[in-house]
Amino acid sequence: MFNIKIPEGKFDLHIDIGLSINAPKSVEWLSSKPDAFVIGIEPNPRSIESIRSKENLFPHLPFDNNTIPVSEKRFYLIQGGVANVDTPEIRSFNIMQPDPGTSSFLKSSGVLESRGYSVESVIDVRVFSLESLLNSINWDSFNTRDIVIKSDTQGYELEVLQSLGPYISNVKSLEIEITTHGQYQNAAESQDIIRYATDHNLQYEKTDSQGNAWFKRKL
Numbered sequence: 001m002f003n004i005k006i007p008e009g010k011f012d013l014h015i016d017i018g019l020s021i022n023a024p025k026s027v028e029w030l031s032s033k034p035d036a037f038v039i040g041i042e043p044n045p046r047s048i049e050s051i052r053s054k055e056n057l058f059p060h061l062p063f064d065n066n067t068i069p070v071s072e073k074r075f076y077l078i079q080g081g082v083a084n085v086d087t088p089e090i091r092s093f094n095i096m097q098p099d100p101g102t103s104s105f106l107k108s109s110g111v112l113e114s115r116g117y118s119v120e121s122v123i124d125v126r127v128f129s130l131e132s133l134l135n136s137i138n139w140d141s142f143n144t145r146d147i148v149i150k151s152d153t154q155g156y157e158l159e160v161l162q163s164l165g166p167y168i169s170n171v172k173s174l175e176i177e178i179t180t181h182g183q184y185q186n187a188a189e190s191q192d193i194i195r196y197a198t199d200h201n202l203q204y205e206k207t208d209s210q211g212n213a214w215f216k217r218k219l
Contacts, residue, residue, distance in 0.1 A: 002078075002136040004076050006138060007073040007074070009141070010035070010141065010142065010143045011037035011074070011141060011142050012036055012037065012143055014039070014148045014150075015039045015148070018151060018154070020100065020101040021051070023042075023051050026040050026075060030075060037076075039078065041081070042079060043125040044093070044100055080126045080127060081127040081153070082129070082130055083129065083159045084159045084163040085129055088132070089126070090126055091125060093105055094119050095120045096117050096119060103154065105154075105156050106186055107184065108185070109185050129164075130160065130163045131164055146171075147170045149176070150175040150176070151175070151177065152212075155188065156187075157177055157188055158192060168201075173214070177210075178207060190207075194213065
């Protein structure tokens, strides 16, 4: 299912889930960490198209026609979503406008509509678990089995964490959206996300005003 090409050398694995239109976290990692190998996962095809077309996002990583960088090849882009599933399946994805970054596998609660947003379309997207993705990795290419994760999926964060399976013990640091401020139906509660992370040896550090929380593996 995955054919992740990793260049020669030794790297540190970073996973960016929910890239929006310009993959800011991936850009940050690739720019500041010369040993970072980044896997980016994004379900919105328009965001994928935007990332592919904005080659200046990765000026040190020229792209070929398959969007795999030709030179250093430290960024691998996957169109799809992450969910706590045993095998890949298809789920409905709600593309919102005017801000595609508010798109979600969850239905809007009406909060976004009250602010002028609307559902532009509903599409089918393949979802898979992070465990299945990580099972496909050639770990010989990495310095350690430590993983750095950023997740911003508009209410699907508990699914993301649960989908790691045993690999949650490999997570070295985690940046994750723990609240969507009531914008989506059936979104995980912040206390449930924090509890799941801390129950799996991740130490809570802080939450910012936007609802993003940071965790690090307990020593």
